[in-house]
Structures are given as C-alpha cells and as structure tokens.
Amino acid sequence: MFGDQHLIVVDLGFGDAGKGATVDWLCSAAAGLDVAAVVRFNGGAQAAHNVVADGRHHTFRQFGSGTLSGVPTLLSRYMLVEPLALAAEARELAAFGVADPLSLLYVDERALLTTPIHGAVNRCREDTRGTSRHGSCGIGIGETASYALDHDAPRIADCRRPEVLRRKLIALEQHYAPLLAGGRHRYDAIDDLVDAYIAFAEAVAILPGDQLAAFARTGRLVFEGAQGVLLDEWRGLHPHTTWSTVEPRYARRMLARIDAPGYVLGVTRTYMTRHGAGPFPTEDAALSIPERHNGTGEYQGTFRLGHLDPLLLRYAIEACDGIDGLAVNHLDAVGDIRTATGYLTADGCVDRLEPGVWQDLDHQRSLTDLLEAATPALSDLPADVPGYLETELGAPVVLTGHGPDRADRRIRIAAEA
Incomplete structure (x- = not known):
C-alpha cells in the first residue's frame, strides 16, 4: 500500500481527527509495516492522541502513539519537550504494562x-x-x-x-x-x-542531532504530527492558531536530508470538530455524537461539533502542498452528518478558499473574518463517504476507522475505491 516510503501523518482539521489511533495501527502487527520509530515533528505536551487497543486506553502527549506496540519514539529538534510531563506519561505507560517506557525514548538535544x-x-x-x-x-x-x-x-x-x-x-x-x-x-x-x-x-x-538515518536503516519511520493544519502557525486561521508548523514541511525536510521518500497521509473524521474559540462554519449545536475522550478545558474551551467541510479540507491539503492518501475516521458516526458544498457570504457564494502565501497574516485574518460570518450550504452526505471524499479531495482513501479501537481500522483496497 505504501511501498518502501516512510509515512507522514497529518491532521487536516483543527485537531482530534484520530492521528493517534492511525499511528497506533500503522505501528501494530496488523499493519505489518516493520516500523523502526515514531518521529514527532511538531508541537509539544499539549497533544492529546487517544489510543484504544487490547482493552487499554492511553492519551499520548509526547510519547509516540506506537509505544503500546513497543515502537521507539524520536522527539525531533522541532518538538517542544516538557520533561516533567514526559516523566508522568512514562509512569502511566508503565502502569499499562509497557516495560521501562523511557528506554523507548530518544530526544534531539536541540529541542x-x-x-x-x-x-x-x-x-x-x-x-x-x-x-x-x-x-x-x-x-x-x-x-x-x-x-x-x-x-x-x-x-x-x-x-x-x-x-x-x-x-x-x-x-x-x-x-x-x-x-x-x-x-x-x-x-x-x-x-x-x-x-x-x-x-x-x-x-x-x-x-547530538536527530540520527534519523540510523533509525531508517532498521525499518520504516512514521512521522506523527500534532494539532491540525487549520491551526498551523502560518496557514491557520489567525489569531486562533498554534505556535507550531503543523503541515508536513519539517518532516519532509528531515527525510530530504537522508534522501528518503515520504508518503503524506492526511487524517480526517467524517465530520468536523474544534476545541475552543475560532471560526467553524459548519458548527451545529444540535449534533449529538458521543465523545469519549474530549471535553471542555479551562483554557482550551469547549469541544465543538460540525458537519463535514470539504472546503476546509481542500484548503488544508493545499496548505500541505498536497497529500498522497487519506485516513478517514469515525465512519461509525455519520448519523445526522451533512456536507458543505459552499459558503454564503456578504460577497456571494464561495466554493474555494485560497491558502495565500507564507507569513501573510493579513490574508489569514481576512479569511478568519470571512469564515466567522459564513453560512454553509449543506447537502446530504452520500452513503459512500470514502468514495465521496476521494472525489472531493482528490486523494485515495487508504485507511478507514469504524470505531475507537485498534481493531476498528480497515485497509481500503484500491479495487474497492
């Protein structure tokens, strides 16, 4: 499915799309990918990647989400490392039966x-x-x-x-x-x-440096992103962004230094979510979808739900300079979900969003203003959600999630697409 390429996993939304569950599956025996290390390439201890496997649930923050399968974690120079939180997470993992979690951890001294x-x-x-x-x-x-x-x-x-x-x-x-x-x-x-x-x-x-080549000689690398592209420090919707480059530029840069190929896997839910303040065109307070692992945080704000938004997802894909494949999660929760076909704005109907150029914050703020006032035009979500997303987003769906557990992941065979 991925050939001999290393994998770069990025969230195409505002976060919480299922990166942890995706990385956990990629590192598991079920995937058969012989992963040598999970490389964290952005963000820090604010990540909350939920993994449910074999009756265990852990929220990964700095350890890579392949840890339950014994896969080492490399915290790259682009990570913001919080050692006290790492020690606490190691204790939690040890309680789950992970032997000596800190022995699976490698940290770039430049972080x-x-x-x-x-x-x-x-x-x-x-x-x-x-x-x-x-x-x-x-x-x-x-x-x-x-x-x-x-x-x-x-x-x-x-x-x-x-x-x-x-x-x-x-x-x-x-x-x-x-x-x-x-x-x-x-x-x-x-x-x-x-x-x-x-x-x-x-x-x-x-x-002393990332030592990426040494890890790559022993197997495949899985780069695990944090947050979502719509929160990216340059391409996100200012001022509601993170101080982190979420799109895969840094992962690609690390692979280029060792002359190794990379496959960008964009992750999305079948609907949109967002924590806290910021524009959210398809938000619908009437949606009722059980959320086991996300709630209201004192500083993060409430957890919000909205209908599928291909316009924002296409925007995120362009911000990534393209992706190679899609992982679609929460296919068990389509229920009352609809899909946006455009936005009604003061300037008329909008069906495409321009990412703009790097560091053009004025453009990003104007986009934020547009989306704050936009009313989505919604239509029924087709029964074949993966097929619909392939058409709308221009990338093959290669992995689907039908529930929270590792066992709920499915490979989408090309012949079925």
Whole structure:
C-alpha cells in the first residue's frame, strides 16, 4: 500500500481527527509495516492522541502513539519537550504494562525545553484576554516558541549542563516577572526544576542531532504530527492558531536530508470538530455524537461539533502542498452528518478558499473574518463517504476507522475505491 516510503501523518482539521489511533495501527502487527520509530515533528505536551487497543486506553502527549506496540519514539529538534510531563506519561505507560517506557525514548538535544514557567505565563496571558481568548491548552507551547525567537532559550542539551540551565531559567523567570506578579499561577522553584531536568537527562537517550538515518536503516519511520493544519502557525486561521508548523514541511525536510521518500497521509473524521474559540462554519449545536475522550478545558474551551467541510479540507491539503492518501475516521458516526458544498457570504457564494502565501497574516485574518460570518450550504452526505471524499479531495482513501479501537481500522483496497 505504501511501498518502501516512510509515512507522514497529518491532521487536516483543527485537531482530534484520530492521528493517534492511525499511528497506533500503522505501528501494530496488523499493519505489518516493520516500523523502526515514531518521529514527532511538531508541537509539544499539549497533544492529546487517544489510543484504544487490547482493552487499554492511553492519551499520548509526547510519547509516540506506537509505544503500546513497543515502537521507539524520536522527539525531533522541532518538538517542544516538557520533561516533567514526559516523566508522568512514562509512569502511566508503565502502569499499562509497557516495560521501562523511557528506554523507548530518544530526544534531539536541540529541542526547546518547555518549563512550568512557560506554562504559568501562558495561563496569565490568556487570563488577561478575558472573553477574547485565542484558545490554548495552558501548557506554555506558544511562550516556549516566542521566547526562543529573541532569547537564549533553554534546550534539552542544557539538561546535562546544570549551571547553564540554571542561568537560562533565571533569565526566563526575570523576563516574565511583570506578567507573573501576583503569583496566581505558581511553578516549581528553579533549583527544583534543575534537579528534575538533570534526572531526566540521566534517564533518557539525548542525541547530538536527530540520527534519523540510523533509525531508517532498521525499518520504516512514521512521522506523527500534532494539532491540525487549520491551526498551523502560518496557514491557520489567525489569531486562533498554534505556535507550531503543523503541515508536513519539517518532516519532509528531515527525510530530504537522508534522501528518503515520504508518503503524506492526511487524517480526517467524517465530520468536523474544534476545541475552543475560532471560526467553524459548519458548527451545529444540535449534533449529538458521543465523545469519549474530549471535553471542555479551562483554557482550551469547549469541544465543538460540525458537519463535514470539504472546503476546509481542500484548503488544508493545499496548505500541505498536497497529500498522497487519506485516513478517514469515525465512519461509525455519520448519523445526522451533512456536507458543505459552499459558503454564503456578504460577497456571494464561495466554493474555494485560497491558502495565500507564507507569513501573510493579513490574508489569514481576512479569511478568519470571512469564515466567522459564513453560512454553509449543506447537502446530504452520500452513503459512500470514502468514495465521496476521494472525489472531493482528490486523494485515495487508504485507511478507514469504524470505531475507537485498534481493531476498528480497515485497509481500503484500491479495487474497492
């Protein structure tokens, strides 16, 4: 199905489309793909990739979603790594029966370090926005990325250099002191953080560079994206975006350095979802679809449901510079779902969205404004949802999901398409 290509898994929506379940299946014995490692290439500890397999459920945040199958995780230089959350996730995985989870973890020393200081600042900043919150998990991902633009930010390599790390943490704390004044959001003392990060460095394999070629020599790589392309820092709908390049540019770049082919697998549900604030043209509060693993978060906001939106999905595919195949999840939940054929706007009917150019935030904001005011034109969803999406999106559906469990994945044979 994928030949000898490495796989890049990206969410074509606002997140929560089933990347974790897809990666878990790709790494399982059922897929037969001989996966050497799951490579995380964007985002950080705000990810929430739910996997249900063999009676177990785990929400993967920084570990790759192939961990239950014993597949190692490589956190690349593009990850924002939160060691305290990683240690907690390792304990959860150990309770599920994963032997020594940290032994399956490899971390690029160049990756930025997300600390409780970043998290406290993130929550303070969202508090000041009141009812105009951008939407956030409150973990500090945006603060980690933005601080590093103009400062000597803490990185994973510093976990092996206590004095350098302490100096950087003190500078970080001092920089944000005015915003943190009042102490509503508390965090560990710097000396305690340094001790914890030293212990982390002793427990995991920290690599001088990504060492991708070494992993690729032993099997296939699966690149696991986080969030969704519609939240991408450059192509997403500003200001409701993440400080992360979600589309597969960085995964492609890593593969190009080792001269290896990549297959981009776009993931979508049969309907649209979104956490928190931001435009959502097909949202329908009347939809009632059970959601076992997503709810309302204090900073993330409510979990919203909407009808299928091929216009937004095509926009995401263009933002990815194309995809090679589709994984369609939640085919067991089509029920009352309809599909958008266009938007009614003040300027007339719109049936295509222009991604614009990199870093053109004015274009992205105007697109956000358009979508905030758009009314979708809806029609009945055809019975053959995979076939319909192939026609609408111009890519073959190669994998389908008919429920939350690993056993609910199905290969879509080309002859059936």
